[in-house]
Amino acid sequence: MNSKACLVLANGLVFNGNSIGASGVVIGEAVFTTGMTGYLETLTDPSYYGQIVTQTFPLIGNYGVIPEDFESEKSHVRGYIVRNLCEEPSNFRCKGNLNNFLVQSNVIGL
Numbered sequence: 153m154n155s156k157a158c159l160v161l162a163n164g165l166v167f168n169g170n171s172i173g174a175s176g177v178v179i180g181e182a183v184f185t186t187g188m189t190g191y192l193e194t195l196t197d198p199s200y201y202g203q204i205v206t207q208t209f210p211l212i213g214n215y216g217v218i219p220e221d222f223e224s225e226k227s228h229v230r231g232y233i234v235r236n237l238c239e240e241p242s243n244f245r246c247k248g249n250l251n252n253f254l255v256q257s258n259v260i261g262l
Contacts, residue, residue: 154170154171155170155171155175156168156169156170156171157169157170157171157260157262158262159182159204159233159262161182167262169233169262170262171260171261171262172232172234172237172251172254172261172262173232173251173254173255173257173259173260173261174254174255174257174258174259174260174261175260176260177260178204178230178231178260179230180202180203180204180230180231181202181203181204182203182204182206182233183200183203183204183205183206184205184206184207184208185205185206185207185208186208186209187207187209188209189209189215191207191212191213191250192217192218192221192222193221193222193223194207194229195227195228195229195232195253195257195259196222196223196224196225196226196227196228197223197224197228198223198224198228199228200228200229201228201229202228202229202230203229203230203231204229204230204231204232204233205229205231205232205233206233206234207232207233207234207235210235210236211235211236211238212234212235212236212237212238212250213234213237213238213239213241213249213250213251214238214241214242214243215241215242215243215245215246216241216242216243216245216246216247216248216249216250217241217246217247217248217249217250217252217253218243218245218246218247219247220245226257227253227254227257227259229259230259230260231259231260231261231262232254232259232260232261232262233261233262234261234262237250237251237261238250239251
């Protein structure tokens with residue numbers, strides 16, 4: 153999870169960061185969401201199919217992965233960008249951490 157990664161926009165702007173989730177390269181439409189909660193719903197919402205989603209709230213993953221909160225059975229995003237990924241979630245309903253979910257869902261993140 154500590155390898156370097158970057159987001160390159162069509163206009164040539166480059167944003168550097170650390171890799172999360174699956175490894176690889178992805179191309180897609182970059183979008184954002186401003187929700188303070190609901191990252192699981194965003195990741196599993198079919199309306200985000202094929203997009204690279206940026207969460208504007210700075211801490212994501214703090215309540216872990218809770219399948220009962222999914223909008224559908226799997227993730228539909230192509231890429232996922234967060235500022236700070238919580239590696240040790242704390243919620244009694246938690247069934248895993250977000251990084252492992254991204255890996256299992258083959259979602260590349262930054």
